[in-house]
Amino acid sequence: MEPPPGVTEDPASALTFSELSDLNQRKLAIKREHNEYIDGHPEIKGILNDFMSAVLLEKPDNVFEFANEHFAELAPEHAQGVSAAGFQPMVVCGPSGVGKGTLINLLMKSYPDAFGFSVSHTTRQPRPGEEDGVAYNFTTLDAFQQGIEDGKFVEYADVHGNLYGTSFDAVQAIREAGKVCILDIDVQGAENVRKSRLQPRYLFIAPPDMEVLEDRLRDRGTENEQDVQKRLANAAGEIEYSKTEGNFDKVLVNEVLEEALAELKKFVQGEWYPHLADFGEGKEGEAKEEGKGGEEKD
Numbered sequence: 001m002e003p004p005p006g007v008t009e010d011p012a013s014a015l016t017f018s019e020l021s022d023l024n025q026r027k028l029a030i031k032r033e034h035n036e037y038i039d040g041h042p043e044i045k046g047i048l049n050d051f052m053s054a055v056l057l058e059k060p061d062n063v064f065e066f067a068n069e070h071f072a073e074l075a076p077e078h079a080q081g082v083s084a085a086g087f088q089p090m091v092v093c094g095p096s097g098v099g100k101g102t103l104i105n106l107l108m109k110s111y112p113d114a115f116g117f118s119v120s121h122t123t124r125q126p127r128p129g130e131e132d133g134v135a136y137n138f139t140t141l142d143a144f145q146q147g148i149e150d151g152k153f154v155e156y157a158d159v160h161g162n163l164y165g166t167s168f169d170a171v172q173a174i175r176e177a178g179k180v181c182i183l184d185i186d187v188q189g190a191e192n193v194r195k196s197r198l199q200p201r202y203l204f205i206a207p208p209d210m211e212v213l214e215d216r217l218r219d220r221g222t223e224n225e226q227d228v229q230k231r232l233a234n235a236a237g238e239i240e241y242s243k244t245e246g247n248f249d250k251v252l253v254n255e256v257l258e259e260a261l262a263e264l265k266k267f268v269q270g271e272w273y274p275h276l277a278d279f280g281e282g283k284e285g286e287a288k289e290e291g292k293g294g295e296e297k298d
């Protein structure tokens with residue numbers, strides 16, 4: 001029967017059952033493909049959420065203009081854009097010898113592929129076996145200073161006579177890979193990060209007391225007496241800094257290693273990064289290449 005004048009016939013009604021079924025299969029396949037792509041790029045949700053928060057905060061009259069500026073900042077040449085893409089990085093601070101590296105390695109093993117360790121720049125000389133671009137990006141003082149002037153660093157600090165820094169590019173590379181970027185930095189570095197637009201989570205790892213910290217530093221046996229003293233002297237100020245309200249989102253006391261690790265995992269998965277539940281928690285896994293290794297700042 002002809003449809004009445006002005007009414008277009010529904011094209012789907014002319015399809016056979018098998019054609020309709022093929023069409024539905026195709027629709028489901030496209031939906032699956034889209035979902036896979038979005039799941040593989042968690043930064044998309046981060047970017048959209050960030051934009052929505054910015055709009056609600058600013059309530060601009062001209063949303064098009066605002067969007068234009070907001071998204072222009074995402075271009076890699078704009079350092080600030082790093083805050084809008086992917087998971088929020090995690091800053092880990094704590095006195096030398098408290099067990100930051102140990103806990104970070106264990107955390108990374110517990111969630112294979114979920115975390116990435118940004119490769120820092122340093123002016124210190126490579127040690128035997130340290131490959132440029134893997135343990136560190138080794139650089140000259142001049143090049144480092146130029147990088148500072150060009151605004152390339154999220155943070156940098158003079159640690160025991162050498163410059164160390166984290167570049168926006170290094171953080172961005174981890175975030176673009178859909179991972180949580182861990183920044184193992186000292187409190188000077190954390191202060192600089194606070195001034196950037198990175199907006200990370202801040203974790204401080206504290207020793208049960210100074211005697212335990214001293215024992216760990218000495219038992220590690222990687223520092224001479226002068227360095228141990230320097231690290232212990234710095235530790236007092238760092239612990240004091242951690243006590244100031246608002247400096248850290250979480251302070252974790254590393255007394256018994258297994259207990260500290262259990263608390264850390266419970267906290268990061270429960271409060272900060274719920275997506276970790278999808279990362280095969282507890283799977284056996286070797287420390288990743290990007291895991292912390294041989295990165296003593298001295």
Ligand SMILES: Nc1ncnc2c1ncn2[C@@H]1O[C@H](COP(=O)(O)OP(=O)(O)OP(=O)(O)O)[C@@H](O)[C@H]1O
Nearest residue numbers: 095096097098099100101102216220254255256257
């Ligand atoms: N809970 C713990 N109990 C006993 N020893 C620990 C504990 N956590 C870490 N250690 C040991 O303490 C020493 C220092 O740990 P680690 O090297 O991880 O410290 P760090 O905070 O990363 O130091 P740095 O900032 O100098 O790199 C290591 O020998 C490590 O095995």
